[in-house]
Amino acid sequence: MRTLSLAVMMAVSPFAFAAEGMWTLDNLPLDTMKQAYGFDPNAKWLDHAMKGAVRLAGGCSGSFVSKEGLVLTNHHCVIGCVQDLSSKQHDYVNNGFIAGNRGEEKQCPGMEINRLESTTDVTERVQKATAGLSGKAYNDAKKAEQSKIEAECAGKQSATLRCDVVELYQGGVQHLYKYSRFQDVRLAFAPEYDAGFFGGDPDNFNFPRYNLDMSLLRVYQDGKPVKVKNFFPINPAGAAEGELVMTLGHPGSTQRLLTVSQLETQRDAMLPWRLMLAHEFRGLLLQYSNQGEEQARIAQTDLVSVENGIKARTGMFQALLAPEVMQDKRDAENALKAWVAEDEQRRQRYGNPWADIDAAQKTMRDLYMDYVMLEGGLGFQSQHLGWAETLVRGAAERAKPDGERLREFAEARMPAVRAGLLAETPVYPDYELMRLTWSLAKVREKLGVDHPFVRQLLGKDSPEQVAKRIVEGSQLGDVKLRESLWEGGAKAVDASSDPAIVLARLIDQQARQIRQRYETEVEAVEKRGAEQLAAARFALKGTSVYPDATFSLRLSHGVIRGWEEKGEAVPPFTTFEGLYARATDFDPFKLAPSWVSAKSKLDMNTKFNQVSTNDIIGGNSGSPLINAKGEVVGLVFDGNIRSLGGAYFFDEAVNRTVSVHSAAIQAALDKVYAAKHLSKELFGK
């Protein structure tokens, strides 16, 4: 059977060769790296790497770059904060923000930064708790055990310690991740929108590129900049073509281990429909932005986010439409099936998880749209309803023992939930009215006019009337009220007649039903099956397999390298010269005034953006690109258009990571923004 087994080794993806893989630091492909690059990091290097990298809890990566707590990340990772800090008087979005000194650094509302301190394998403990269970019992037991582990870990330190059980290999391995939690994060530098998102949506996921997608945050503790031992100095020399570069970041989610039936669900029942909704919302936001400068400013963050999501999902959808991709997946699945089938013991041990997962897909298809609309929140796009739902659900969940709660309300999650709820974020009634009206109309459209829940939701009113009731009537914009309701718990929330709370109660009831059905009939089946598949894969290949992304720390190795597109070589670097050539007088190709006036001071040959073969995905934004010495040679902010299929597979020939070159970071701070104090802190001069 050696021939077949070899075939399996080749066919069962994901299989680590070359730059493929988002590796956990405790299971790096050290042999491959040594062989390919002569690089063999020791434990100290790895510990330093782990602690130099940070995670922005909202969904990005970053790294410490000074001993006084400066964090380098992307402009697009802090744009929400920049917008929250802006007002009609101070348009930091379009004018940029440079704190002249530490006193001028401004706190980002609700922002949380995590630094990983340690990881522990808790697989055995979780598997013990779920042994022999299935369906709801399996789910409940697993979640209870995970919450228990997290609570034990955080203890009474949950304000400064964050503990997450991370399900690796689609649940095949469970690790406890222990983070330092920082909730006082201040903005030190953000370029103007025209510089930080030069090229806008048209250039997004494209290369050649000319984008200063960078920002600097500073982490505070007890009112002072945090002192950090582990940080990555920025080396403006960068890395040469072909040189080893590594990303350290938090890729959000990949689906490389899904079965063929799960991929078909994504292709036929999820991605296109989600994309259509996103496109419609985009149109709405585009025209809202057309109405005036203030409206454009208000809608900017959501618009960028929805456009980014559209490009990303489009790439994923297109990847799944390619018949050869699905065929590769099918071949790999059949090979693993054959390996299991060829041996009685294997059949006994691994069973037929594919059949169980396949059967759950019908329910998934039926549930998907209801789930994303009601439980996923797409149907209730409203700050008031968001707060109200946190209050209503939070009150009910906090009344339960920790292990029985919905996971996002586990004790260990409370600080982040509370911080999000009580963040001082502005409310724009006109904008809220628009997006809530629209999203309620989508609930009616997707569920149908005659759906019992829709009748309850709207009664004899229109979506607009219901939205008006919330936007005009709710008092939840008052942070003190939110705080008192949160502190008051179930009693206070139950007594509230705030229209947003009243509606949230109705929604919560319906959403919980759908979630329950999803978790019991789909999620539990898929997770159970994934555990079995993971076990089979481990038996066949050991840990030469990397886990799907889970928004936890990963290292990807690669080299600076261009690629070939339609027969043309795309070189790996761009320069400032290209920026000035591409510029027009109009967004999104307009130069910020600072760049217009700095032109004579800049060396036009300065490297600006670059591509490398690292394997990344959304969530990696803000990752440092470091060399073997642990120096920052780039700041990851994007993948090329061909990287979007990376959700499902990695193709080293064309999949590229896009980063800001370290030379551009220095030149920008020095010459364009004259941010001398930051420059001094980072570059020592």
Add this chain to the structure above:
Amino acid sequence: MRTLSLAVMMAVSPFAFAAEGMWTLDNLPLDTMKQAYGFDPNAKWLDHAMKGAVRLAGGCSGSFVSKEGLVLTNHHCVIGCVQDLSSKQHDYVNNGFIAGNRGEEKQCPGMEINRLESTTDVTERVQKATAGLSGKAYNDAKKAEQSKIEAECAGKQSATLRCDVVELYQGGVQHLYKYSRFQDVRLAFAPEYDAGFFGGDPDNFNFPRYNLDMSLLRVYQDGKPVKVKNFFPINPAGAAEGELVMTLGHPGSTQRLLTVSQLETQRDAMLPWRLMLAHEFRGLLLQYSNQGEEQARIAQTDLVSVENGIKARTGMFQALLAPEVMQDKRDAENALKAWVAEDEQRRQRYGNPWADIDAAQKTMRDLYMDYVMLEGGLGFQSQHLGWAETLVRGAAERAKPDGERLREFAEARMPAVRAGLLAETPVYPDYELMRLTWSLAKVREKLGVDHPFVRQLLGKDSPEQVAKRIVEGSQLGDVKLRESLWEGGAKAVDASSDPAIVLARLIDQQARQIRQRYETEVEAVEKRGAEQLAAARFALKGTSVYPDATFSLRLSHGVIRGWEEKGEAVPPFTTFEGLYARATDFDPFKLAPSWVSAKSKLDMNTKFNQVSTNDIIGGNSGSPLINAKGEVVGLVFDGNIRSLGGAYFFDEAVNRTVSVHSAAIQAALDKVYAAKHLSKELFGK
């Protein structure tokens, strides 16, 4: 081989049983009809039916319902006219329009009505002209011959006679259709928008339904109402459940004879992407409408059209995603392939058209987006550019001999082209700016920032700048200027520096290239292949097959009947009572004031809408639903949601035609609108 042949008979769709089929009047399934309903129409009946039915050249059906030229059609078929006739002073869209007498009937700008007078088989002539040719040569020869046939037919009477060569059976059969052409069409009655589109987009394609989607036009000739001999009187008694009812209408397009590879192209490369564009445009229009009542009025027609298209294409896309549908198609294809393969003579005669068609799909996929954006006009949504393109292309084409022109500029088409160009339609600069800016941005997005054509199109400008140049700078809103440029031909158009003309020249060049590639590498191959497939099907089954829809006259037979949805029976009729129960105070469920005040005068049991098993598709809107006596018992305006898969297959269990019951038509004219003169003309009292 009898067994296989029988299997083929069952498997090769479309196959006529029960209500399936959109039949040409010269090839009705008379045996089936006689057997099923005891109805056996004679030649006189058929001639009467042909001449009582009319086509609205813009894309709808209708029928003469009085001897003085009244045409019954849908409200949604005349909404464009109603909007064009409206102004800030007269909001006929929302208030409805009732001409108090014939003098008050208002001409619909650019509207053309066609009445079929005869059809002739010209297959042999076209096939002779194309014998032995392929690719461009095949296309050119076919189009030249078709144009020649049309020109010979219309002669110098093209102002009153329209001659179209219709390609039936995907090109397997060519018929010459000779129509009377009426270009003076006036609006006699249209209900308020809230009545004519009650339930709006949420209820569209749904049933139970409560919608007065009707209007009355009057056809004029030489300034007087045309006298017609063949018309269908309206019988308010309607038809009973289970009774034979027939539609006579102009279904636009079905794809029931496509190969599996063509269907896959629709599913993977066309429908989802087109739907995403439509969704985004919908969002844009929704927010434009939110800006005020006037904006809502301006955007209304486009919004309804885009929403209707979204529902229709969604149904089509969903139909193709169902694995069993594709499997049925695959089985049918394999059966026909097997029938051809089993005999040497057949192999010789029919070849392997599937392989040719399959090979053309790659090009189709590559071309599709460029084609719809540049040649299909989605990238240039602008009245000015539309006029300019007609002028630029029209001038170039008219300079050529008739047979060498693009088909839509053939001599026979000229009156309609000219009427469209010179119609007095209002221009709303703000609206034009919005949609042109957006669509130019989509060109940039779909083709890419660095596409040579995009660089030419935008230069260093933004889409908005380019749009402004057109909307603010073009003088083509002046109908006199358009007329002089049209009359002046190539010389006048070439000399023009109107910015819309200048841009249209650039677009025309690029669009022609893409069209040429499509026609040569895709269309010619597909048509050639379809001819061979049609020949094989005819050989196997004779004319028991009906052709795909081609926006030419078809009869569909069926019966009044409900269906079962998720185990619940849906009854075939609704009543006025249901309307009042469904009404709310808000659009799209708001009652028009006339219906509020008429309530006490109406019999609540009056039948309002109904469903029947007829096989229809978009383009059938406005078709009369007639009984065996040739009386109108309903006015077709929609299909149920399950009818949307009808583009690809007919499922009699669930596919239903939705119509306004004739009793509701009478009650509305009599009691709600007190349109006494129309009531008298239609019902004689």
